Amino acid sequence: MGRAVTRWVVAVDKNTCIGSAVCVGTAPDRFELDDRQRSGPVTAEIDPDEAVRDAAASCPVEAISLLDADTGEPVDPY
Amino acid sequence: MTVDERPIKYPSAADPWPEFRALLRNKPVVRVEMPDGSIGWMASGYNEVRQMLVDQRFSRAKAVAPGRALQGTEVFAAGSINGLDPPGHTRLRRLVASAFTARRVEAMRPRVASIVDELIGGLLDRPQPADFVAGFALPLPVQVICEMLGVPAEDMEQFHAWSDTILGDWRQDSDSIMTALVDLYGYFGRLIEVKRAEPADDLMTALIAARDETDRLSEEELTILGCTLLIGGHETTANQINLSLLLLLDHPAELEKLRADSRLIPGAVEELLRYVRLGGGLPPARMTTEDVELGGVTIPAGEVVLPLYATANRDPSVFSDPDRFDVSRAPANHLTFGAGVHHCLGAQLARLELQEAFRGLLGRVRGIRLAVPATELQFKPGMAVHSLRELPIRWGEP
Numbered sequence: 511m512g513r514a515v516t517r518w519v520v521a522v523d524k525n526t527c528i529g530s531a532v533c534v535g536t537a538p539d540r541f542e543l544d545d546r547q548r549s550g551p552v553t554a555e556i557d558p559d560e561a562v563r564d565a566a567a568s569c570p571v572e573a574i575s576l577l578d579a580d581t582g583e584p585v586d587p588y
Numbered sequence: 589m590t591v592d593e594r595p596i597k598y599p600s601a602a603d604p605w606p607e608f609r610a611l612l613r614n615k616p617v618v619r620v621e622m623p624d625g626s627i628g629w630m631a632s633g634y635n636e637v638r639q640m641l642v643d644q645r646f647s648r649a650k651a652v653a654p655g656r657a658l659q660g661t662e663v664f665a666a667g668s669i670n671g672l673d674p675p676g677h678t679r680l681r682r683l684v685a686s687a688f689t690a691r692r693v694e695a696m697r698p699r700v701a702s703i704v705d706e707l708i709g710g711l712l713d714r715p716q717p718a719d720f721v722a723g724f725a726l727p728l729p730v731q732v733i734c735e736m737l738g739v740p741a742e743d744m745e746q747f748h749a750w751s752d753t754i755l756g757d758w759r760q761d762s763d764s765i766m767t768a769l770v771d772l773y774g775y776f777g778r779l780i781e782v783k784r785a786e787p788a789d790d791l792m793t794a795l796i797a798a799r800d801e802t803d804r805l806s807e808e809e810l811t812i813l814g815c816t817l818l819i820g821g822h823e824t825t826a827n828q829i830n831l832s833l834l835l836l837l838d839h840p841a842e843l844e845k846l847r848a849d850s851r852l853i854p855g856a857v858e859e860l861l862r863y864v865r866l867g868g869g870l871p872p873a874r875m876t877t878e879d880v881e882l883g884g885v886t887i888p889a890g891e892v893v894l895p896l897y898a899t900a901n902r903d904p905s906v907f908s909d910p911d912r913f914d915v916s917r918a919p920a921n922h923l924t925f926g927a928g929v930h931h932c933l934g935a936q937l938a939r940l941e942l943q944e945a946f947r948g949l950l951g952r953v954r955g956i957r958l959a960v961p962a963t964e965l966q967f968k969p970g971m972a973v974h975s976l977r978e979l980p981i982r983w984g985e986p
Contacts, residue, residue, distance in 0.1 A: 529921045530935070531642045535928030536678055538644060547638070547921050564678045568929075570936055571690045 517579035518558055520551040520566075526573040536568055537561035555579055563587065595619035595627050598894075601868060601969065609899055617883035620894060622870070624759065628892035629885075634903035634923065636883040637895045642928040646874035646893060649673040659869050660754045660765040661972040667808075668816045670872070670930065677929055680813060683798055683805060684933060687736070687791050693936040696732070700940055703731050704948035712952075712983070717959030720979040724949075725829040726822070729941055733821030736937075737814065738783060738790030747772065751819045757869070757970030776814045791817070817933075823973055824866065825938050829945050830976045832860040834965075835913060836946075837958060842915045847950045856915035857942045862922035863913050865898040868967070868974040872930070897923045956983045 520540065522533075529547035533540075540562050541549050556562065566574040567587050576585040598620050599608045612618065616633025631637045640646045652662050652671040665671035669680045686692065711723040727741075730748070734741040753761070753768035780796060787793045792814055798804045805813070836843040846856050871894050878889045887893060900923045902910040907920060925932035932938070949956065958965075959980035968975045 529927070530925070530931040531638070531927045532681075532929055532931050534642050535644065535930075536674055538642075543642075561675075561678075564675075564682060567682050568678065568685045570685070570688065570931065570933075 516558055518556050518562065518585055519554055519577045519579050520556060520562060521554065521575045521577075522549045522551060523573045523575070524548045524550065526571050528571055528573075530570050532568050532570060533565035533574060536565040541565060549573070558585075593619070595621040596630075597621045598623060598630070598870065601967070605865065605898075609902070612896075612899055617885045617887070622892070626892070628873070628894065629882075629887050630894040630896055631882060632896040632899040633883055634900040634906045637897065637900040637923055638927050640874060640882055640893055640895055641923075641926055641930070643880070644674065645877050645880050647673050647877050648872070648874055648930060649676075650875035650877065650890075651873040651892060653875075659972050660756050660758050660761070660768075661869075662873070663758060663762075663765060664754050664769060664816075664819070665872065668812045669933075670816065670820075674929055680805065680809065681929065681933070683795065684791070684813065684817070687794070688933050688935075688937060690936045693940050696736070696937070697940055697944065699735070700728075700732055700944045701948070703728060704944045705952075707731075708948050708952050716982045716984075717980040718982075720833065720981045721826070721830060721976055722978070724945075725833075725979070726826040728829065728945060729822040729825035729938075732937070732941060733818060736791055736821075737817055738788050738792045739779060739818060743775075747775065747818060748822070750775075751823055752968065752971075752975075754819065755823055755972045755975070756968075760970060772815050772819075773811055776811050776818070780811060780814065820932075821934055821937070823975065825934075825941055827973050827975050828861065828864060828866055828938065828942065830979050831864040831866065831974060832857075832942065832946070833949070833956075833979070833981075834958075834962065835860060835864055837956070838962070839913050842913060843950070846915055846946065850947055850951070852915055853943050853947055854939075855917070855919060857939055857946070858919055858922065859913065859915050859917050860942065861924040861939075862901045862907070862920075866924065866973050867898060869970070869972045871895050871897055872926075895923075895926075897926070953983050955985060956981055957986070958982075 527548045533549050534543060540552055542552050543549055566576050578585055596611050596618055612632045616636045617631050620628050620630040622628055631640050649672055652666040707724050707728055711718055714723060730744050731741050750768040750772040753764050758765060783792050783796055795810055799810045846852050874893050876887050876889050876891050880887050904910050925935040959982045966977045968977055
């Protein structure tokens, strides 16, 4: 039996990230910059959070991936 | 650091920038006297500027609230995506973000290169000296953003005149700025009606669908967003091209390095973006929503804070030998496009236009040089970006 509640896995491709920090501004509790100004998730596995979905959709270089933790499928961007 | 010192006056266009920078040395956050005499703060260190742009406690919406505007751009911003905080900002940004991603913009590269090619052909056909602004730097970004949005490029003269006025000095010219805003909104409203009747494969049609089919923005938001994309997409890029050419002509060895090896161009564009001081007036202000500590100073709630991109981009703790212009400098994140939710939407497009512009110019225009002494060049007064009236050039054998 699967879990009743979906979980999301958030990842940022640091080679693609340009450090715009759009994600940190959009979802400050969910993303943080490292000392090279590259973003990463504060916690990789999270409960669904619209602000994270917004951040992923607003990234200028599409560096943020959002997967369903159970299925490994991408989360619908809308 | 003490905050008891007298505030530093924000420089006017005529004041020398190096002297202003010297006053800010070792003072990453300091009080400022604005041009209208009001007192605020400015952040000049790289880390402090970055921090205030990313932190939501520095509100853009509060800073552009009516009654305290100093620039037409701030009045324009107050009704637009540039003047909103999350979550209102997020809804509009999401609607347009996908059209401006690195991937989508990269697909436009061949078309941008071909516009560059046509413009250079036209420029070389002109009698010398020719005006680089009218012949190249302005029509390039205008043509690109017009095709992307679906705005007729033939209307350029008209909307460029409105853009010039809107970017002007609010305290001197508020009536003309309001008139230009009303005219621009009216123009765009009529364009939206045309697009509704005749949908096309362009961004305005897509935004109209987001309005009409899924109700994700109001009619007013749609109009203002279209105007913002049109204006935001050209004056900045045009003058970044102008000032980049001036900078390269002033550093012939760097220009020759680029001409010899076009693989240096993407890195050189980042250096041009870092080094050129594009902003002419006050940078886009923020207002604190609570007491916030920044750079070791506590800024009380409700105070205006200016992010000084130009000094942040010369911060020696981030950029070694920051006043040296070096097209092969190791990459670092300049702050010319800002950071956080208001990071320039068109950043990837501007980069691509600059790369293709200089690839074309260095490849095809031999012996490019100023036709007048640099000291005779004139900037339009009171503008939010350093905006050249004309840039007369010559080329070929001297």
